[in-house]
Amino acid sequence: MRRWFSMKKTDDTTGEIMIYDEIGRSYWGEDTISAKDFDTELKALGDITQLDLRINSPGGDVFDGVTIHNTIRHHPANVTAYVDGIAASAASYIAMAADKIVMPANSFLLVHGASGFSFGNADDMRAMADDLDRIDQSLTATYANRSGKPVDDVRALMKEDRLMSAEEAKEFGLADEISGEVKMAANYSLRLLPPAAAVKFKATIKTTAEQEPPPAPAVEEPGPKPETAADPAPTNRGGAEVVSLDAARKEGRESTIAYVNEVNTLCALAGLPALARDFIKASETVENVRAKLIDARAAADEKLQTQHHRAMPTQAMRERNTAAWSRVAEQLNARIRK
Numbered sequence: 001m002r003r004w005f006s007m008k009k010t011d012d013t014t015g016e017i018m019i020y021d022e023i024g025r026s027y028w029g030e031d032t033i034s035a036k037d038f039d040t041e042l043k044a045l046g047d048i049t050q051l052d053l054r055i056n057s058p059g060g061d062v063f064d065g066v067t068i069h070n071t072i073r074h075h076p077a078n079v080t081a082y083v084d085g086i087a088a089s090a091a092s093y094i095a096m097a098a099d100k101i102v103m104p105a106n107s108f109l110l111v112h113g114a115s116g117f118s119f120g121n122a123d124d125m126r127a128m129a130d131d132l133d134r135i136d137q138s139l140t141a142t143y144a145n146r147s148g149k150p151v152d153d154v155r156a157l158m159k160e161d162r163l164m165s166a167e168e169a170k171e172f173g174l175a176d177e178i179s180g181e182v183k184m185a186a187n188y189s190l191r192l193l194p195p196a197a198a199v200k201f202k203a204t205i206k207t208t209a210e211q212e213p214p215p216a217p218a219v220e221e222p223g224p225k226p227e228t229a230a231d232p233a234p235t236n237r238g239g240a241e242v243v244s245l246d247a248a249r250k251e252g253r254e255s256t257i258a259y260v261n262e263v264n265t266l267c268a269l270a271g272l273p274a275l276a277r278d279f280i281k282a283s284e285t286v287e288n289v290r291a292k293l294i295d296a297r298a299a300a301d302e303k304l305q306t307q308h309h310r311a312m313p314t315q316a317m318r319e320r321n322t323a324a325w326s327r328v329a330e331q332l333n334a335r336i337r338k
Contacts, residue, residue, distance in 0.1 A: 003058070007041045015045040015077070016052045023057055023090050024064025035067040042071060046156040051077040053098055059089025062114045062135055064080045066090075069142075083107040083175075084182060088165070092174075093139060101174070103166035106181040109174055111143055112158045119260055119271050147173030263289050270297050 004021035024035055033188075053072065059065070071081055072094065081087075081098035088110035095101055103109065114135040116128055136158070142152045149172065157172070171176040260280055267276040270293040279289050 004057070005033075005038060005041075007045060009045055009048065011051070013048055014050040014052065015042075015048040016054065017042070018054045019091060019094065020054075020056045020084075023060025023068070023094070035064040035071075038068055039071050042075065048077050051075060051079045053079055053081040054084050055081060055087045055091050055095055056083070056085035057087060057091035059110075062090050062093075062116075062139075064090070065093050066135075066138070069094050069097045074146070082179075083109065083166075086110065088163075093142065094172070096142055101176045102177045102179050103169055104179050104182040105166050107166050109166075109169040110161075110163050111139075111154075111174070112161045114139065119234050121266060143174065149173055153331050259286070262286055266290060267292060270294075272296055316322040 002021070004023055005017060007015065007017050010016050017311045027271070051072070078100075079098040080100045080102060081095040083095065083101070083103045084107065086108045087095045089112060092109050092111050112134050116132055140151055140154050140158065143149075143158070145152045147154065164174070166170065166175060166178045170178055175237070263279050263286065264273070264276045265286075266286070266289055267273045272293060275293070275296065279292070284292070
């Protein structure tokens, strides 16, 4: 089960929360802990008077984000939020619950409107749009209250979908203090960030890594030198091999995540999300998944028409249905590849 937060007491009266991953429920078929677990663990810290909230997250489920925001805001302790890299989307909303927000000079904040996924008819889509409008009203009001800016200014900022530097966030009223730069890292996927924001954040992480000074050479301790073996051992090339192995493992993990995401999204788009687990377990190729979904969707549509006492579809109808789903799948794949 994926944990996206951790908590601990640093002394008798101080607690620390670290949110270093995608928040809340997963849209990608992953098993995660919930906002209810967050509340349970926070209560388990006991009577604390200071709570340090450390955030480095691309966001996540908006409903879990709102729940956590309210949980922190109503906690009796004084809360200080530290943005250790990025607080985007739902993560930025959680930060707004703190009494004080501290951003290192090289950290980022991103506020934008809620997004969601819906599958169904026009009424389902309109219902989703109405829900998102109501959520955005609540988010906008919170950012406006925190910053002291007019709602229209906040709404305009949210539509920009861009990363704000620490200086910009403080100037807008969404941060209280700027601290020294920190080492940047992201041990999570940036799939939730807008494309331009993800590129900018990746570039910042790379620049920070390049600027980090190399480790000092080891100082040889004085003392007798070990005897040299008669046959010197072969040159140790293990370091290079380990690096290559680690790189391969990382590439494999990223490929697996991308594959799982694509299969889950294709199944959700086809209205058959329950099939994703079996496809992934069988390691079906994306091409096979697409083909099987088209057949399954066509079969489901035929069954539905039969149940409603409609005529069975003709071969031409089947071909049109298959072609339509193929176009949808191709559009989705093109969007994923961007």
